[in-house]
Amino acid sequence: MADPMPVFDGHNDILLRLLLAPDNRRRIWIEGEGQGHLDLPRMRAGGFAGGMFAIYVPSPAESDPPDYDAMMDSPPYEIALPAPVPLSTAQPVALTMASHLMWMERSSEGAFRLCRSVAEIEAARAAGAIAGVMHMEGAEAIDDRLDALHAFHAMGLRSLGPVWSRPTIFGNGVPFRFPGDPDTGPGLTDAGRRLIRECNALKIMVDLSHMNEAGFDDIAGISDAPLVATHSNAHAVTASTRNLTDRQLAMIRETKGMVGLNFATVFLREDGKRSPNMGWEPVLRHMDHLIAKLGEDHVGFGSDFDGAAVPEGITDAAGLPRLIDALRAHGYDEPLLQKLAWGNWMSVLRRTWGA
Numbered sequence: 212m213a214d215p216m217p218v219f220d221g222h223n224d225i226l227l228r229l230l231l232a233p234d235n236r237r238r239i240w241i242e243g244e245g246q247g248h249l250d251l252p253r254m255r256a257g258g259f260a261g262g263m264f265a266i267y268v269p270s271p272a273e274s275d276p277p278d279y280d281a282m283m284d285s286p287p288y289e290i291a292l293p294a295p296v297p298l299s300t301a302q303p304v305a306l307t308m309a310s311h312l313m314w315m316e317r318s319s320e321g322a323f324r325l326c327r328s329v330a331e332i333e334a335a336r337a338a339g340a341i342a343g344v345m346h347m348e349g350a351e352a353i354d355d356r357l358d359a360l361h362a363f364h365a366m367g368l369r370s371l372g373p374v375w376s377r378p379t380i381f382g383n384g385v386p387f388r389f390p391g392d393p394d395t396g397p398g399l400t401d402a403g404r405r406l407i408r409e410c411n412a413l414k415i416m417v418d419l420s421h422m423n424e425a426g427f428d429d430i431a432g433i434s435d436a437p438l439v440a441t442h443s444n445a446h447a448v449t450a451s452t453r454n455l456t457d458r459q460l461a462m463i464r465e466t467k468g469m470v471g472l473n474f475a476t477v478f479l480r481e482d483g484k485r486s487p488n489m490g491w492e493p494v495l496r497h498m499d500h501l502i503a504k505l506g507e508d509h510v511g512f513g514s515d516f517d518g519a520a521v522p523e524g525i526t527d528a529a530g531l532p533r534l535i536d537a538l539r540a541h542g543y544d545e546p547l548l549q550k551l552a553w554g555n556w557m558s559v560l561r562r563t564w565g566a
Contacts, residue, residue: 215258215532216548217336219556221441221471221513222263222346222420225249226308228517229315230269240315248516248527251322254341257531260553261332261342263370263441264315265518266308268301268351270294270377280520283387283477283485290387292377296351302359305352309366312345327367328566329557346418346441349375355402357409364413369564370441371410372418373403373426376453381406382429384421385452389483393452393459398425399433407433416563419443419463420473420513421453431462436563438468442513444478445500449493451478460504469559470501471513474521487523491537494522498538498551507547511555 228247229236235244243250249259270293282288316325324335326342335342345367353359353371360368376384381403383396399407407430410417419427419440431438440463446454455463455470463470472494477485479493501510514521516528525534535548543551 215256216535216552217260218258218512218531218552219332219342220259220262220516221511221556222265222348222473222518223249223514223516224265224267224518225516226264226311227267227269229311230304230308236311236314237318241318248514248521250528251319251341253527253529255322257527257529259341259528259531260336261326262344262514263346264312264343265346265348266305266312266352267348267375267518268296268304270296280485283389283483286389286483288387288389288483289391292384292386295378295380298351298354301351305347305363309345309363312343312367315343325367327369328564329560330566332557332560344369346370346372348372348418348421349377349379350381350406351379353381353406355380357406360406360409360413360415364415368415370416370418372420372422372441373399373406374421376421382426383423384426385423387477388452389477390450391452392446392450393422393424393427393454393456395423395452396425398423398427399429404429404433411435414564416560424456424459427459431466436466437559438463438466439559439563440469440513441471442473442475442515443470444473444497445504448496448500449478449481449483451483453478457504460501464505464509467509467559467562469509469511469555470505471511471556472498472501473519474512474514474516474525475519476522477519479522485520487520489522489524491522491524491541494534494537495541507550508555508558511551
């Protein structure tokens with residue numbers, strides 16, 4: 212049996228699983244407990260050879276939360292955004308998650324490497340190790356003076372999204388609404404503009420996923436780097452606030468940027484439902500549209516593994532070869548599949564990081 216095609220993935224949330232179950236982290240990561248989407252055994256089985264590992268600070272638990280899953284299976288819906296998370300709460304959590312990522316490297320005995328450059332990612336792949344890049348989804352752990360940005364950069368931070376939907380001191384994200392569009396409020400604050408400029412100076416990739424339209428436009432007007440959305444889909448196919456309009460896709464293409472196809476069913480299905488009971492058609496429609504608008508050199512994968520419900524055809528990281536087979540059966544040839552799976556991410560990271 213041939214080895215699976217190596218895949219670089221734009222976004223996953225396994226660090227959140229480790230944060231919520233610290234006493235079980237070896238079983239989750241090394242041994243594989245069969246839950247969630249990611250662990251070393253399934254990543255190896257599916258060809259998951261590298262990706263962005265998100266530091267995401269969860270909102271405080273609600274005392275009597277609504278059934279969000281049921282809401283998202285009965286569109287239309289609009290889920291209220293949680294309140295901002297203060298720096299004093301967010302920073303210790305983010306540091307713990309960064310530490311978990313370093314523990315993942317140490318505990319894997321060479322099977323996983325924390326990487327800070329494309330050269331290190333390619334070296335990890337050549338050695339048969341999985342390459343992990345530290346990403347921050349929502350910048351609540353960064354102070355308005357940006358001192359902590361430099362500390363996290365020294366730890367390995369190479370990609371950052373200013374918001375995860377809820378507001379931060381840097382800007383505003385989109386609510387989870389279907390149907391809806393990303394024009395939902397004001398854009399970057401003055402602190403947000405400073406953040407983008409400093410990320411450019413440090414060669415930290417800025418992630419546009421979760422940004423509202425005004426914030427997207429503000430970043431496009433400030434940033435000197437390619438515009439990248441690590442895990443987003445096409446609004447023309449699925450009218451979710453989280454998906455990108457054709458105007459936004461054109462702006463990304465102009466900068467030779469990148470979009471990672473999000474596997475989350477609510478952003479794939481034309482009806483906006485969460486149910487994983489779906490065929491390949493929604494995935495293929497989004498991928499076709501993204502390639503048509505961006506070009507085949509500017510699209511990849513951004514799974515949202517361990518952060519969302521994914522199609523039953525994929526199920527988890529071990530299902531990546533089934534996705535590749537579906538794209539192949541749809542008519543994508545081998546050179547294009549290799550670009551989507553790996554090459555396009557390496558190209559945009561070189562353009563962003565400079566190495």
